[in-house]
Every structure is written in C-alpha cells, then in structure tokens.
Amino acid sequence: MPSLEVVLLTGRTRRQGVGLEVGKLSEIYFEATTQIRLDPKDLEKLKIEPGDIVEVTTDHGTVVLRAEQAPRASEGMGFIPYGPWANCVIGGDTDSTGMPTMKGLKATVTPAPDKQVLSLQELFAEMRSAAK
Amino acid sequence: MLIEVQGMTTKDTDAILATPRTRITKHVICPFCGCLCDDIEVAVTMTGPLPRVPEGTIVEALNACRIGHTKFLKVRDEYRIYKPELRSGSDKSEVKHVSIEEAVQAAAKILANAKRPVIYGLASTSNEANVKALELAEVSGAIVDNTSSVCHGPGIEAVQRVGIGTATLGKIKNYSDLIIYWGCNPIAAHPRHTRRYSQFIEGLFRQVEDRKIYHIDVRPTRFSDQVTNFIQVEPNKDYELLQAVRSLLRGHELQASEVAGVPMRQVRELTADLKNAQFTTIFFGLGLTQSHGKDHNISVAIDLTADLNHYTKAVIMPLRGHFNVTGSNHVSTWTYGYPFSVSLEHGAPYYMPGETSAVDVLVRGEADAFFAIAADPAASFPASAVKQMLNIPVIVLDPKRCVTTEIADVVLPSAYVGIEADGVQTAYRMDGIPLQLSKIVDAPAGIKSDDQILDMLVREVCKLKGIKRYPY
Numbered sequence: 001m002p003s004l005e006v007v008l009l010t011g012r013t014r015r016q017g018v019g020l021e022v023g024k025l026s027e028i029y030f031e032a033t034t035q036i037r038l039d040p041k042d043l044e045k046l047k048i049e050p051g052d053i054v055e056v057t058t059d060h061g062t063v064v065l066r067a068e069q070a071p072r073a074s075e076g077m078g079f080i081p082y083g084p085w086a087n088c089v090i091g092g093d094t095d096s097t098g099m100p101t102m103k104g105l106k107a108t109v110t111p112a113p114d115k116q117v118l119s120l121q122e123l124f125a126e127m128r129s130a131a132k
Numbered sequence: 133m134l135i136e137v138q139g140m141t142t143k144d145t146d147a148i149l150a151t152p153r154t155r156i157t158k159h160v161i162c163p164f165c166g167c168l169c170d171d172i173e174v175a176v177t178m179t180g181p182l183p184r185v186p187e188g189t190i191v192e193a194l195n196a197c198r199i200g201h202t203k204f205l206k207v208r209d210e211y212r213i214y215k216p217e218l219r220s221g222s223d224k225s226e227v228k229h230v231s232i233e234e235a236v237q238a239a240a241k242i243l244a245n246a247k248r249p250v251i252y253g254l255a256s257t258s259n260e261a262n263v264k265a266l267e268l269a270e271v272s273g274a275i276v277d278n279t280s281s282v283c284h285g286p287g288i289e290a291v292q293r294v295g296i297g298t299a300t301l302g303k304i305k306n307y308s309d310l311i312i313y314w315g316c317n318p319i320a321a322h323p324r325h326t327r328r329y330s331q332f333i334e335g336l337f338r339q340v341e342d343r344k345i346y347h348i349d350v351r352p353t354r355f356s357d358q359v360t361n362f363i364q365v366e367p368n369k370d371y372e373l374l375q376a377v378r379s380l381l382r383g384h385e386l387q388a389s390e391v392a393g394v395p396m397r398q399v400r401e402l403t404a405d406l407k408n409a410q411f412t413t414i415f416f417g418l419g420l421t422q423s424h425g426k427d428h429n430i431s432v433a434i435d436l437t438a439d440l441n442h443y444t445k446a447v448i449m450p451l452r453g454h455f456n457v458t459g460s461n462h463v464s465t466w467t468y469g470y471p472f473s474v475s476l477e478h479g480a481p482y483y484m485p486g487e488t489s490a491v492d493v494l495v496r497g498e499a500d501a502f503f504a505i506a507a508d509p510a511a512s513f514p515a516s517a518v519k520q521m522l523n524i525p526v527i528v529l530d531p532k533r534c535v536t537t538e539i540a541d542v543v544l545p546s547a548y549v550g551i552e553a554d555g556v557q558t559a560y561r562m563d564g565i566p567l568q569l570s571k572i573v574d575a576p577a578g579i580k581s582d583d584q585i586l587d588m589l590v591r592e593v594c595k596l597k598g599i600k601r602y603p604y
Contacts, residue, residue, distance in 0.1 A: 007367045009350060011418070012321040012453075014198060021164070021202040023211030024511055024534045061515055072352040077367070079351065084511050084518070084535055092516035095426060097289060098281035098473050098489025100514045102422040103350075104367040124539060125223065127519050 001111055002046050006038070006078040008058060008089065008107035016081040025120065033083025034117045036109065037070040042078075048111050055112040056080070056089055058105050063088035064115045078107055084123055153178055154191060160570045162193075162200040163256070163550030165322050166452030166562030167329070172196050174204060174572050188573050190551075197323035204551065207573070211533045213545035214576050224539055232544070232580065232588070239503070239542045240592035242525045243272040246501035248477065252490045253507025253529075255279040255454035257582045258549045258557035258569065262456075262463035264586035265505055271593045271601070275475045275499075277490040278460035279507050284450045286421040288461060288471050289485060290430035297437055299413070299447040300563045301328075306335035307445075310409035312346040314433065315370060315419020316451050319355045325451065330413070331358070344405060348373070349419055363402065366393035368424035374432045377403050381439055412437075412446040418453075449563060454507075455550070456559035459566070494520040503527040504536045506549070506582060511535035529585060546582045547575035554581055 019029030036056055038046075048054065050069045055062055056078065063085050070079060080086040090102050118126065160172040175192040177185050185191060193204035216235030218228045230238075243249050251274045254262050262278075269276035280288060304311070311330045318325040326332055331345050345359040348370075356362040365373050369392035376391040380403040391399050406412055414437060420429040433448060440446035452458050461471040468474050470483035473490070486492055490509065493499045494517035502509070502521055510518050511534065521539060528540040531548050547553040550569035557569040575581070580588075594601045 007350075009367065010422075012317065014320045014323065017199040017320060018202050020508075020511075021199055022206055023209065023532060024508060025211060025538070070351075071354070072356070074351045077351055082512065084515075087511075087513060087518065088515045090514040092491060092495035092514045094486055094489065094492055096486030097286045097426050098277075098485035098491060099286050099421060099426055100282065100491055101424065101426075102282075103419060104423040120535060120538065121223065124522065127515060128222070128522055131519050131522060 003108050003110040004042055004046050006042065006076055006107050006109055008056070008105040009077055009079045010082055010086045010090065010102045011079065013081045016083065029083070030120070033081050034065055034085050035068045035081065036065045037068050037074070037079040038109065039070050039073060039075040039077070041075050042109075043067060043069060046109060046111055053112050053115055053117065055110045055115060056107050057110070058089040058091075058107045060091040061088045064112055064117050066117060067109070078109055084120060085117075088123070157570065157572050160193075160572060161550060161559070161567055162196055162203070163455045163548070163559070163569060164197075164200040164203050165455055166458060167322050167325055168455055168559060168561040168567055169196070169200065169324050169328060170567065172200070172204070176573055190573060199323060207548055207551055208576070212531065212576070213533060213537070213543060214579070216545060217543040219541055219543065224541065232578065232585070235542055235544055236585065236588045236592055239527045239544060240589055240596055242501050242527060242542065243268070243274065243503065243589070244593050244596040246272070246274075246525075248493065248498050249274040249501040249503065250490050250493055250499045251276045251503045251505065252509055253279060253505040254460040255283075255457035255507060256549070257456060257506035258553065258559060259456065259459045259463050259566070260555070260557055261505070261549070261582035261586055262460050263467075264583050264590060266464065266467050268586055268590050268593065269474075269476045271590055271597065271599050273477045274503075275473070275477065275488050275490070275493060276464070277473045277488070278457065278464065279454055279512070280457050280461055280472045281485065281489045282491060282512055283418065283453055283457060284421055285472055285485060285489070286427035287416070287430040287450045289427040290434060293427070294431050294434050294438075296434055297441065297447050298449050298563070300565060301561065304413045304447065304449075305329050305333055306337055307411040308335075308413040309338055309342055310344050310346070310405055310412045312348060312412070312414045313355070313359070314348045314414055314416045315350075315423070316415065316417020317349070317353045317355050318415075318451065319353065321417070321453060322451055330415075344409070346402065346405070361402075363394055363398055369393065370420055370423065370429050371425045371432055373399070374429070374436055377406065378432070378436050378439055381407060381436075406440055406446070407443050409444055412440055412444060414446070414448040415451050416448065417451045452562035458562055458564060459558070459560035462560050462564070491517045499524060501525050501527070503529070505529045505586070508534040508536050510539055529582060544585055545579055546585055547579050549582060552579075552581075555583070557581070
C-alpha cells in the first residue's frame with residue numbers, strides 16, 4: 001500500500017464555521033471536519049480518488065478520514081479542518097505556552113479502503129477503551 | 133467597488149423585510165467573531181406569524197456573513213438545549229432532566245469537592261459573565277483559563293515580552309495603505325473583515341484602489357486570489373522570513389537565493405513595500421501562534437512593526453476568533469493582572485502558561501473537575517487532554533449541544549448572549565473597543581443568561597464551602 005509523508009496543517013474553513021453554528025452534532029459539521037485535503041498530485045501518488053478513506057498518522061495518534069482534493073495547489077501538505085478528528089493527531093505538549101502545536105506537524109497518509117470514519121460517539125468510545 | 137466579497141448572504145431578503153408581520157432591529161452586533169459587525173439588521177416574526185413560522189422567530193439577519201447568519205437563524209433548532217441535564221452512565225447517555233436549581237446544586241457540589249478544578253472558556257459570552265466566572269474560580273479555588281490559551285495566547289505572551297503598537301480598526305480603515313494578512317484566512321474565519329475594515333472599504337483618506345494587500349501563508353486559499361501579492365512561506369518558517377525582512381530593513385544584504393521557501397526577489401519587494409508605505413498594518417492569525425515558534429513568531433512580528441516605525445507608521449493586530457475572547461483577556465487582566473491561565477488555588481492569582489493552562493493541566497492528569505463555559509474544549513483540545521476529561525466530572529454551560537455536552541455530567545443551558553440574554557451584556561471587539569450587545573428575542577421559558585447562572589453557582593459554592601461572599 002503506498003503511503004505519503006505530508007506536512008499537516010489544521011485550520012478553519014468556512015463550511016466548518018457554518019457547521020459549528022448549525023450544531024457540532026450535525027451532519028454538516030461531521031462532513032466538514034472528517035476530511036483531509038490533499039493536492040491532486042498527492043492523491044495520484046497514493047492512487048486514490050477524492051472521497052476515498054485514508055489513515056493519517058503522526059507521532060501523537062492516528063485518525064481515519066476522507067481524502068478530498070485541495071482547491072489550490074498544496075503539494076506535500078495535508079489540511080484537516082479544526083474538530084475532534086483533527087485533534088486525534090495533535091500532541092498535548094505546549095512548549096510551556098499553553099498552546100499545542102496544531103500546524104506544521106509531520107504526518108503519514110495511507111489509503112485505508114477497509115476502514116471507516118468514526119462517529120463522534122465511536123471516537124469517544126475508542127478514547128475510553130484506550131484509557132483503560 | 134464592493135464586489136465579489138466572499139461569505140456574504142446571497143439570499144433575496146427584500147420579501148421578508150417588507151412584510152408587515154416582521155419587526156426589524158437595526159444596528160445589531162453579531163456575536164460570532166472578533167469583528168463584532170454592528171450593522172446587522174435582524175427580522176423577527178411578530179403576531180400573526182408567517183405561515184409555519186412561530187412568533188418570535190428570527191427569519192433574517194441582513195448584512196451578516198454566512199457564519200453569523202447561521203448563528204442568528206439557528207437559535208432555535210434541534211440542537212438547542214431547553215432543559216438542564218444530569219447525565220450518567222459510562223458513555224453519559226442516560227439523561228435526567230432537572231430544574232436549573234437542581235443542576236446548579238450538582239455543579240456546585242462538583243466544584244466545591246474538587247482539588248484542582250478548571251474553569252475554561254468564556255470567549256463566547258459577555259464581560260459580565262466573565263466577572264462572575266472569575267468570582268466562581270475564586271470561591272472554588274480553581275484554575276480559570278479562557279480560550280485564548282489555544283488561540284492567541286502565545287501572542288499575548290509575546291506582548292508581555294515586547295509590548296505592542298496597535299490601533300483601532302477604524303484608524304486602520306481610514307489611514308492604512310499597506311495591509312498584510314499573515315498566517316490567516318479571513319474569508320474563512322472573519323468573512324467580513326476585509327469588507328468592513330481593510331480591503332474593500334473606503335476610508336477617510338484611503339480609497340479601495342489606494343491600498344496594497346499582502347497575504348502571507350503556508351498555502352494558497354481563496355483569499356490569496358483577491359490580494360495584490362501572495363507570498364507562500366514554508367510551514368514552520370515564518371520566524372525566518374520575519375527576521376530576514378528585519379535584516380533587509382536595517383540595510384544588511386542576505387547571501388541567500390531564498391528565505392523560508394520565498395525567493396529573495398519577493399522578500400526584497402515586501403521589505404521595500406513595508407518601508408515605503410505611509411501606514412502599514414499587519415493582521416496575524418493562528419498560522420503564527422499554532423506553528424513552530426509560537427510566541428516567538430509574534431515577538432519578532434511585533435519587533436518588525438517596531439522597526440518599521442523608524443521609517444513610517446506601522447501597527448499590528450491579532451485576528452481574534454470568538455466574539456469576546458478579547459473581553460475575557462481584558463476582564464481577567466483588570467481583575468488579576470494576568471490575561472488567561474490564572475490559578476486561584478492558593479488564595480492569590482498565579483499565572484504560568486504551560487503550568488496553569490487548561491491543556492497542560494489536563495494532559496498531566498491533574499484536573500479533577502472541568503467546567504466549560506460557552507466553549508467546546510472537547511472539540512478544540514488535543515485528544516490527550518480530552519481523554520482526561522472523560523475521566524473526571526465535566527460541567528457545561530452553553531445554549532446549544534456541542535461535543536463537550538456529550539461527555540458532560542451536568543449541562544446548564546443558557547440564553548444566547550447578544551441575541552437573547554437579559555440585562556447589560558458587553559463584549560470587546562478584536563481591537564479592544566467595548567460594545568454593548570443587543571437583546572433581540574426572548575430566551576426560551578426558564579432559560580437564564582450565563583451571568584445569572586454563574587451568580588447562582590457562586591452563591592451555591594459559597595454555601596457549600598462556608599465562604600462569606602464579597603458583596604459585589
């Protein structure tokens with residue numbers, strides 16, 4: 001299975017912003033925050049199409065997301081909108097500032113056709129079982 | 133020339149605004165982002181409701197951006213919480229609806245029994261609620277932190293180190309001829325910022341065509357297409373670029389073909405523009421505070437602004453996200469001298485980001501109770517911090533269901549500040565201008581405002597701990 005090293009960025013998108021005001025348990029918020037945007041060339045390298053499922057791994061964790069095509073050229077970068085799914089791959093170390101490093105992390109993206117994006121409840125269930 | 137500005141509502145509102153069955157409230161302040169746009173016209177249905185629309189429903193928020201528009205129109209929907217909840221079970225799925233008094237008692241018991249409770253949030257509520265929350269932290273012996281610790285907190289730490297030269301948004305609108313948006317995407321996070329304060333607004337001394345707009349970011353976005361110059365910097369290398377510009381500004385020649393992935397020609401062009409402008413403004417976003425360097429990136433950006441003032445006028449300002457995150461810093465600072473991450477566990481305020489900040493206290497497993505006020509930490513904290521929240525009692529004060537309400541033990545529903553909340557409710561705009569928010573519609577029956585509920589909580593915690601309350 002091909003895999004790709006990217007620089008991971010997280011941030012606001014307008015759809016995520018609308019989603020959080022509609023409701024964070026809404027379908028629109030789920031759709032907006034469970035994606036990773038990749039450059040078309042990177043999608044090609046991974047041999048996947050927009051909408052395919054991928055696993056994103058950093059030193060801090062792993063999360064299953066939908067790959068989407070970035071609207072503008074951003075080769076070598078993966079962008080995940082802010083939300084509980086993005087936070088699965090963000091570290092808790094704040095460098096004594098209070099602020100976790102949420103942008104510019106090293107990440108690996110791997111196609112995961114046999115996996116599914118977890119719902120919010122499933123995500124919490126996984127966290128609870130990992131804590132035990 | 134106000135054209136093609138993204139984020140605007142495109143719906144035809146004339147029909148709704150013209151109907152005699154709606155009342156229009158003008159000059160409403162939008163309680164979404166730090167822009168606090170004060171030109172929203174909100175239409176509310178009156179007696180003799182529109183077909184299928186109940187009386188007192190917000191049906192239009194003219195002038196609002198798409199996100200603000202959604203906030204106004206989604207005040208009463210399926211995600212609104214109408215009754216206080218006590219939640220139990222391993223996944224907190226067993227919900228018991230109780231009275232507000234009972235819910236406040238349960239929350240007060242959690243806070244009073246905790247050894248290191250954390251009170252967090254406060255950015256999407258009023259200054260008045262902030263005052264009460266700080267009092268609650270005092271009587272509970274808690275750590276009180278606001279959302280700036282995972283937002284522009286590093287920027288505030290930089291300001292404490294090197295100071296800041298800033299201005300009001302009005303002054304920037306009227307005077308600034310070079311505006312730089314660094315590490316941000318205002319179209320997504322502050323959709324009307326460029327239209328009201330910078331790019332697409334005519335100022336007293338600046339026409340739209342007089343201004344030069346730069347966008348400096350790690351990736352191109354829709355905003356990059358509408359600016360004069362876009363500079364793409366390599367991730368985590370903003371610090372290098374800022375220092376390179378400072379060097380060139382001081383007359384040093386750099387022996388490099390590029391800096392931080394930016395060709396030297398572009399760096400020189402940026403430096404020349406900065407030097408030749410009459411009034412430069414740098415707006416910065418989380419691209420600088422959340423990437424490698426954090427507070428140091430902001431320190432050096434402020435240093436650049438200070439350097440520029442040897443040649444011209446220059447100011448710098450963070451693009452604050454939540455509508456009153458600036459207010460939460462102000463209230464905390466005027467009360468304790470510290471803007472966020474304040475520990476009140478020992479009877480006197482103690483401030484040490486990294487030690488007393490919400491994420492760190494959770495990640496280290498020290499917090500034994502968590503109270504989220506008008507914020508959603510389970511959606512914005514790293515998973516290692518959220519895991520600790522799953523192990524401790526969590527209280528949420530919020531009008532609407534969010535990720536944190538799903539893991540909460542006590543849910544206290546409140547009125548929307550700036551839309552429903554009674555009494556005087558104020559907020560600080562991102563440039564530090566305090567504004568009074570409006571009340572447009574009544575809150576659902578029995579739903580109190582944040583400051584009222586927090587006042588009840590203070591009273592209850594005082595009773596449980598035998599503390600004589602200071603007569604505020």
